[in-house]
Amino acid sequence: MSNQALLSAYDRQEAESFLERVSDIINAGAQAIMISIGHRTGLFDVMSTMPAGTSAEIAAEAALAERYVREWLAAMVTAGIVRYDAATATYRLPSEHAACLTRKGEMGNLAVYAQAIPLFGSMQEKALEFFETGGGSRYEDYPCFHRFMAEDSDQTVVTPLFDTILPLVDGASERLESGIEVLDAGCGRGHALIAMAARFPNSRFTGYDLCADAIEHARNEARNRALQNVRFEVRDLTGFSEPRRFDLVMSFDAVHDQKDPQGLLSGLYRSLKPGGVHLMQDIGGSARLENNLDFPMASLWYTASCLHCTPVSIGQGGEGLGTMWGWETAERMLGIAGFQSVERHFLPHDPANVWFVSRRAPDA
Numbered sequence: 001m002s003n004q005a006l007l008s009a010y011d012r013q014e015a016e017s018f019l020e021r022v023s024d025i026i027n028a029g030a031q032a033i034m035i036s037i038g039h040r041t042g043l044f045d046v047m048s049t050m051p052a053g054t055s056a057e058i059a060a061e062a063a064l065a066e067r068y069v070r071e072w073l074a075a076m077v078t079a080g081i082v083r084y085d086a087a088t089a090t091y092r093l094p095s096e097h098a099a100c101l102t103r104k105g106e107m108g109n110l111a112v113y114a115q116a117i118p119l120f121g122s123m124q125e126k127a128l129e130f131f132e133t134g135g136g137s138r139y140e141d142y143p144c145f146h147r148f149m150a151e152d153s154d155q156t157v158v159t160p161l162f163d164t165i166l167p168l169v170d171g172a173s174e175r176l177e178s179g180i181e182v183l184d185a186g187c188g189r190g191h192a193l194i195a196m197a198a199r200f201p202n203s204r205f206t207g208y209d210l211c212a213d214a215i216e217h218a219r220n221e222a223r224n225r226a227l228q229n230v231r232f233e234v235r236d237l238t239g240f241s242e243p244r245r246f247d248l249v250m251s252f253d254a255v256h257d258q259k260d261p262q263g264l265l266s267g268l269y270r271s272l273k274p275g276g277v278h279l280m281q282d283i284g285g286s287a288r289l290e291n292n293l294d295f296p297m298a299s300l301w302y303t304a305s306c307l308h309c310t311p312v313s314i315g316q317g318g319e320g321l322g323t324m325w326g327w328e329t330a331e332r333m334l335g336i337a338g339f340q341s342v343e344r345h346f347l348p349h350d351p352a353n354v355w356f357v358s359r360r361a362p363d364a
């Protein structure tokens with residue numbers, strides 16, 4: 001195409017509306033950081049229990065510094081999250097907004113996910129190096145990653161565990177009640193395992209994770225709850241091998257960012273007793289970019305991939321599969337690992353993830 005033709009094809013109106021869209025994106029990024037602050041400080045929770053209040057009243061109720069609270073409130077008002085009455089200089093969080101921004105909100109707490117924006121943003125300088133060198137990161141590079149992750153899985157895994165998730169595995173609850181061996185591979189802070197250990201005292205639960213700080217947190221919680229049937233250990237699962245030891249093996253969002261996902265899945269298969277079951281949650285996108293254009297919060301998952309899941313795998317010397325490795329890849333790898341039957345489930349409460357129930361044949 002000639003320069004003249006390119007110039008006449010240029011759509012000025014489209015350029016202007018795209019500029020507006022980019023402005024909106026930058027503004028929304030700032031709003032996400034402030035939603036994260038509202039979650040971490042407890043300001044949303046405090047405001048959800050108060051009538052309209054001045055910045056001084058809200059700051060006092062939250063035990064925070066008024067000057068910062070006032071600035072945060074201004075960001076929330078201009079974002080359309082908090083309502084402001086100029087006549088009385090009071091602020092109010094509508095209950096319809098509190099429904100998805102608070103710890104007791106009836107629609108879950110989306111503010112948890114807003115934390116991802118400052119968390120991944122804090123990696124910018126290191127990421128710039130990775131783009132040049134191809135290098136990778138360590139879990140310790142991410143401030144509060146395991147706290148964020150535990151809050152995420154509290155919503156997608158722990159709360160619906162007994163009513164929605166364990167029923168995916170036929171007969172699981174009955175077997176857990178009578179007493180079986182269970183592994184959580186890449187357990188993080190171990191909330192799912194702790195909930196199961198409390199519910200099923202006849203079963204024995206083991207949690208392994210690479211990160212000592214996450215395991216310490218899990219151990220403390222198990223100790224505080226006086227649970228005798230759960231054990232947590234710092235363990236690099238690369239080359240994992242404990243043949244025929246477990247009846248149920250679980251991994252919640254913990255395969256794709258490992259050094260060697262295929263090696264791990266094969267090790268998990270071998271660690272099952274014949275007839276045992278592997279229950280796996282992972283990101284539910286497709287391996288093909290063109291299939292993910294309408295996937296919920298797809299840009300967030302590709303960002304998580306670029307700034308967390310890919311670099312932590314590469315940082316372990318791994319292949320860097322990435323967050324959006326895709327359910328097709330996961331399913332293929334489960335087959336290569338040896339699983340004879342693999343069921344795939346998409347659950348309404350957890351639109352970003354796919355759930356796999358894979359079985360080792362009783363005679364395998």
Ligand SMILES: C[S@@+](CC[C@H](N)C(=O)[O-])C[C@H]1O[C@@H](n2cnc3c(N)ncnc32)[C@H](O)[C@@H]1O
Pocket residue numbers: 139149150153157185186187188189208209210211214235236237238251252253254257258259316
């Ligand atoms: C996305 S987090 C999920 C944690 C937890 N399952 C949850 O749902 O909260 C992935 C976990 O895998 C662990 N992990 C990554 N590579 C590992 C490895 N090579 N060995 C053991 N754990 C590993 C990380 O430490 C992290 O806790």
